[in-house]
Structures are given as structure tokens and as C-alpha cells.
Amino acid sequence: MVTLTKKERELLDLLGEHLPNELIAEKLGVSKRTVENYVSRIFDKFNVKNRYELGRYL
Numbered sequence: 001m002v003t004l005t006k007k008e009r010e011l012l013d014l015l016g017e018h019l020p021n022e023l024i025a026e027k028l029g030v031s032k033r034t035v036e037n038y039v040s041r042i043f044d045k046f047n048v049k050n051r052y053e054l055g056r057y058l
Helices: 005-018 019-029 032-046 051-057
Strands: none
Touching: 005 019, 005 032, 005 051, 019 051, 032 051
């Protein structure tokens, strides 16, 4: 089981909508780099390398 923070869950929902990092950053009110850091952590937690692989869990 993967444990995510509230912000990671919020970001994961937006990833599930296939939104680009720039739009996710705008919606969350954070920088694109912050989104990239969150995405990297989520990939590590799910042990995947890209959004396509992550899609199996969404």
C-alpha cells in the first residue's frame, strides 16, 4: 500500500486528468518545479518511471 500526503493525493488526481505540469502548478498555486518534485516523489512511491506506468494505479 502506498501512503501519500494530502498534497500528493491532490496532485495525483490532477495527473489522472492528464494535465501538464504547468497547468497543475497553476491550479495548485505552486511553481512548475514544485510540481516536478511532487511527481518525482509519487513515481518513487509507486515504483514507476513515467505517467504511463502510473496510470495502472489510477
